[in-house]
Every structure is written in C-alpha cells, then in structure tokens.
Amino acid sequence: MEISDRYQPETKMKALLPFAILLGASAASAVPAVPPTQLQRTQLTQPGAPQPAKLPGVSDAGNAILAKAQTTPDPMLVDLAGKQRAVHQQIVAAVMAPTVDLTKLGALLKQQQGLITQVLARRDDRLLQVAAQLTPADRSAFLHALANPPGGGAPR
Numbered sequence: 001m002e003i004s005d006r007y008q009p010e011t012k013m014k015a016l017l018p019f020a021i022l023l024g025a026s027a028a029s030a031v032p033a034v035p036p037t038q039l040q041r042t043q044l045t046q047p048g049a050p051q052p053a054k055l056p057g058v059s060d061a062g063n064a065i066l067a068k069a070q071t072t073p074d075p076m077l078v079d080l081a082g083k084q085r086a087v088h089q090q091i092v093a094a095v096m097a098p099t100v101d102l103t104k105l106g107a108l109l110k111q112q113q114g115l116i117t118q119v120l121a122r123r124d125d126r127l128l129q130v131a132a133q134l135t136p137a138d139r140s141a142f143l144h145a146l147a148n149p150p151g152g153g154a155p156r
Contacts, residue, residue, distance in 0.1 A: 055145050062138030069130045077126075080119050087112045 052070040054063040087108060094105045127146075131139050 055142060057141035057145070058138045059135070062134050062142065065130065065133050065138075066142065069126070074122065074126060076122055077119065080115055080122065084112065084115045084119070087115060 052063075052067045054060075055066060058066065091105065091108045091112065094100060094108060131142060134142055
C-alpha cells in the first residue's frame, strides 16, 4: 500500500466538507495548515451573523435542531484544531531547519495524522448525535442532502 492510498487529506476533506458545514465545524480544523477565517469565527460568535440555510425537505423543527448544531461550536473540535495548528507549526519549523531531522519529522507527521483522525471521529460522532435528535423523516432528508447536496453531483 502506498502512502497516497493511506493518507489523502484533500480527498477526505472534499468528502467531509458538507458534514463540516452542516455541523458548523470549521472546515479548516481538519487541515492543520489553515486556521479558521475571521468570517468563520464571526459566523459562530456574533449576534446578527448570517443564519444557517434551511435544508429543503426538513421540517422547521428539524431545521432548528440543525441550526443549533451549526451555530454551537464544539469545544473538543476547537481544542483539536489548536493542537493541529501547533503541530503544523512544529512541522514547518522542522522542515525549515538547516538540517532536517527525519525521525523528528516522521513523529510530527504521525502526531498530525492522529489529530486528523480524532477530528474525523469527533465529526462523525457529532453527525450521529444531531441525526439522532431528528424525526425519522427529517433524518432521512438531512442524510440524503449530505449524500447528494442540492445542485447535484457528489459532495465536494
């Protein structure tokens, strides 16, 4: 198995982006190199920020549950994102050093991969928690929207 078969963060991010958006998690938190944008922080923290879009086929009560999930930051994801940024900074420092210590770089990359795995697991858990709060009809519409986003095509 090649490394590219085991670890394709770009592909994983494209597949998980709709989940992240609907659950209010910063898409940047799964990629350590990119901190959350000011707009993303503003959307989650300031009154009067744009309201989450309503999903077609989901009742008003179901959309209220989804909106709450979108606008409520997950402290665990916030913590993991901070850890990812710190590890990324260490990776950059290790790579920019006059002599690259491959053992240290390898350990940092494994640490980074572990954090990414934790983020993905937490997002999956959060998705299931939110879906469990929905009625069966709303749950079906929500999960279908994730699998086949409006506008057609596969999730990006």
